Each structure stands twice: as structure tokens, then as C-alpha cells.
Amino acid sequence: MNRHAGLIKLGLDSNPIHASKLIAEYARFPSPSSLSHAHRVFDQVPFYLQDTPLWASLISLYSRSHQPHNALHLFFHMLRPPQAASNALPNTYVFASVARAIASAPEQLSLGQTLHAHVIKSGFLPHDVVVETALVDMYAKCGVVTCAYKLFDEMPRRNLVTWNAMISGFIQNGMDLMLGEQMHGFAIVSGFELNCLNAIAAMYFHCGEVGSAEKVLDGIGGDFFVTLIKIRGYVSNAKYRDALNCISSANNGIMILRQDHKVIVPLLTACARLCLLRVGKQLHGLISTLVESCFQFNLSYEDGAIIGCALIDMYSKCGDVCEARKVFDHLLPQNVSHGNSMMSGYIYNELIGDARALLEILPEKNVVSWTTMMTGYVQSGKPKECLSLLAEMYCSKEGLIGNCLTFVVSLEACSYLTDLENGKQIHAKVVRTLVSAATNNVVIGTALIDMYSKSGNLNYAQTVFDLMVEKNVVAWTSIIMGHAVHGNGFDALKLFHQMIGMGVEPNEVTFVAVLTACSHCGLVDNGLQYFKMMKKYGLVPREDHQTCVIDMLGRFGRLDEAFYLLEEIEDTDSNCESSYGTAWAALLGASQLHGNIKLGERIAKRMVNRNQTSTAHVTLSNAYAAAGLWDEAYGVRESWRREGDVNGEPGFSSISTHLQNS
Structure with missing residues (x-):
């Protein structure tokens, strides 16, 4: 601002050379106010003096400030008279900046194709590797990876940035591991492997091949760029402790953050997932120290906002809501994303009232703010x-x-x-x-x-x-369950077989729906077949599946079969000490329903031994009472009372009557 004021005093603010330098200074600290000042500087220069470097500096500033629409507006304004008739013709820097702007706004792909045509018309292809690389990156980020690869394949020269852009394009578009490995091989044959190792490692991390990524990075050495890739790769693959191990000492952490302060976000994410509050506080201290020292460390407005949200999330996930609120209160300027993060923190810690109070006082709310609060209400049963x-x-x-x-x-x-x-x-x-x-x-x-x-x-x-x-397994499961609970068992099973025929593999919940359908319609043998079918899809039956099967057998009087099946399930499970209470309770209820007192006694004793006594005693007592065995029912109640399972006074009913004297 001081330099700007000085130029105004000297009458040099309309000089295109000084104006370009001033815009470049504003670009060092991008914020809404600096963008406004930069554009004002641009407007001060008469249109006949607005040369290519001046246009390029402002277009680039908007592009790097995540305002692609303003960058595109300027570019197409540059192509119109009277600018087009002057010396302000797009150069390599302008074309690359515009391509980068379109890459951040994929919905503008049609403008990207117009840009591509204009680049060809201007004679920049196929000779300018910078512009070609920018176009490869643009097509890849817009999801048209085939166009990106075609352009890449036709390039007479490729540099390191080109290779990285193409490999990153495969990563961002979810291309499978085989294609990534082919790119790796292509890089080796072309002699670019050593230059592309960072991008290749990132590709392997994205495909979940952590071991392959580590092998690639081990061949580079231990520089800071390798560490940055490892941190992000480990966090994206839920290897949070490995990510934190990358910053083993405070000095190492400071150097890494100086190299790329944005890496603090995945590190804070790792702390949040592992509930490592102490480590999170240390990272908070490091970033605060670096910001306060101002030594080659400047946070942009956008980066500061993202880091602020990450800090709020970390403290909230670690259970320190008070510290999260302190971070929120000290963030200046606050934006709507900070308020949304703080609300999410309150909701995560089940402080629904505090979340609603915050929503009420937020000066700015977007649809995410309201939706976050609505999600909190649903999660808390409201x-x-x-x-x-x-x-x-x-x-x-x-x-x-x-x-x-x-x-x-x-x-x-x-x-x-x-x-x-x-x-x-x-x-x-x-x-x-x-x-x-x-x-x-x-x-x-x-x-x-x-x-x-x-x-x-x-x-x-x-x-x-x-x-x-489009129908995925969740949609199929939902409609199958709908038919199952409405008693349309045959329709549910028909839909299940249609799903299999469409090549959609069932999951655990799908089989719960199928077993429920069989249980409600008396298709017991079919249900047992579906239960066995789970192994075919690599699914291990959970307690809810076993309870469905036991309930199905019990409901139709096949009690002995249900008992022996449940015994077999327990015998094959080494961790059955605290499991299957629901299944045994369902079988005990079925024994009461069918009046099988002897089996009920066996189940009850088994449940008592496993400390599932409340359900066992009550159901067995009711079974005795239903069979007219009142002494046995009384004995079970007394046994329960002596064992101390009844806490507090026995329940009783009372009726209050209010009499009025006439």
C-alpha cells in the first residue's frame, strides 16, 4: 500500500511497467481487498497503454486466487477491440494462466476448447511446451483425460511439468492401477523416471498401493518434497501414525512447514483421527510461531481459512471443545466455513444446544450451515x-x-x-x-x-x-428391505436375484434384508441357503445375520435346529464371550412362544452363565407362568432377586382417585 501511495504521488500509477510490478506485489498476499486494489491499479492505466505483461499479471492473479470467472472475463475482454487492435496480444503466460483458471472451473470446459482453438490459431502449438502442458492439465482436471492424453501423446517435447500433469490427471480421474503402471513404464523408457518419481509416488498412494509408493520414494532420498508426499499419501490411506512419524523432531517439523505450510492440514487430520490432542497442540504451536515470526512465511487469506477450520476440527475431534471455540473466536476475519466447522465440532461432541446457539448468531449462513445443524438434529434423534x-x-x-x-x-x-x-x-x-x-x-x-x-x-x-x-448396492438393498418389512418376501427375493443378474454384489446389509424377507414369509430353507451364500461373496455373518436366522427357525418351531446352529456358531468363534446375546434371547422367546420349557431352561442357564441374566430370567419366568408352573416361575424370580440382578425396589402399579364430596 505504501508503494502504491508513493506511485500515486509521483503520478506513475498509470505507467504500465510500474502498474505490472504493483499488481505482482498485491499477488504476493492475495485477499479480497488486495484483488480489489490490484484491479483498481489496472483500471488506472489507459487502455492504449495496457500491454501484454499488464494483462497477464492481473489474469494470473485472478487465476491463482481461485476466481476463474474473473480471469476468463478479462481474457475474452483482452481479445475484443480496442485491446485486440493494440499491442496487448496473449502470450505464453496469458494462455497458461487462462488454462489454469478453466482447470479450477470444470463447468467451463467449452471455453477451454475455445481457448485450445485460439492457441492453435495463434501458432503456439505444437511448439510451446508451457502452453501445451497447461492444456494437458486443464483437460485432465476437467475430467476429459482422453483429450489430455491425446495432446500429451502428440507433444514433440515434454518436460518434467508435463509428465507430472499427465500422471496427476490419471490420479485425479480415478484411472486404475494398471494404467498408472503403464505411465510409470513409459516414463522409464523415455528417460524421465527420476524426474517424475514424486508424481508416480503420488499416483501409487492414490491407488492405495502404499508399498509401491514407498519403494519409489526410497529411491529419491529424504528431502522435504519426499516427506510432503509421504504425509499426504499416508493420511489419504488412513495411515495416520506413519504421517506423524514424518515429523519426528521439532526442527524437522518447522522446516517442513516452511517448505509447504498447507501440509499442516493433513497432519492435523491425523491428530484428529487418532485423538492425539498433545501432538495437535504442538503443531498448532509450530504454525503460530511461524506466522508470528513472519520469516519467509506468509499465509494467504484462503490458506489461513483452511488451516483455521482444520484446527477447529482437530480440537473438536479430540474432545477439547473449549479450545476449538478459542480458535474460532480468535480467527480474523471469520468466514462462514469457520462457523460451519465450529458447529460440526459442537455436534460431534453432542452439544446440540451450543450448535444451534452458534447458528443463530452467525452473521453469514450458507446452505452448509443449515444442513450441518439439520444433520445434528437427526443424529441426536430430533x-x-x-x-x-x-x-x-x-x-x-x-x-x-x-x-x-x-x-x-x-x-x-x-x-x-x-x-x-x-x-x-x-x-x-x-x-x-x-x-x-x-x-x-x-x-x-x-x-x-x-x-x-x-x-x-x-x-x-x-x-x-x-x-x-443408476442403481448401486445401497439402492437395491433399500428396496429389497422395503418389500421384506412389508411382507412381500417373494418380491424381495426376486429383486435380490435381479440385482445379482445385473452384476451388483450384495453386502452385509443386503443379506439382512434377504433373511428378513425369508423370516417374514416362512421361507426357512431358502433363508438357510442365503445364509450359507454369504461365504460366496467373502462376507462373514455378523450377529444380526445370525439373529435373523435363529429368529426365523424359532418362529416356525424348528427350535432344536436353531439351538444346535447357534451352538455351532459360538464354537467356531473365538471371541464369543460378549456376543450372541440377542440371538439367544430370540431363541428363548421362541421357546416360550412354542411352550418348550426344557429348551428354555437350557438357554436360560447358558445366558445366566454369560451374564445375560435379566432377559433370561424374565423370559423363563413368563414361560413357566404361561405353562401354569407358578412355583417354578416364583423360583426363577427369587433366584434373580438373590443374585442381585434386580436393582432398586420392585415395580408396582397404583391408581390415584380424587373423590369429591357432593
């Missing part, structure tokens, strides 16, 4: 409050409309309440707001199926399912 908040959001002064997650959470609230009317209204909002989301978005479609099924309208649920373009 679906009515969730739906009330949805209505409040639509009436708020911000004029917000819901996004995908907003509608999914709202539909989940309707499922809890079996509220068909509100569910229909939300469905209508989905259709109006997101147009084809109910059919094209598998998450929203599945939420609608679940809501309609639980609200008693299975026909609507089936219609939503039939109209869905």
Missing part, C-alpha cells in the same frame, strides 16, 4: 426439529435452496417420523431444485425409497427405484 429448521431455512433472508445433502437429511427425518406428507413435499422440492436428481442421483433416490417404504407407501418407493438411472 427429526421434528430438523424439518422445522428446513422450513426456517427456506424462509430465511439469505433466500437459500437446499442441496443434495439437505434433502437426504430431511428425507431421513421423514423416515424416522414416517411422515409421508412432508416426505412428498421434500420430493417435490428435489424435482424443482435439482431437476433430475431423483432419477440420476443415487443418494437422493435411495433416500426417497427409504422414506416411502418406512412411511407405508411401497408403490411410490418401487416407482422411484424403477425410474433411477
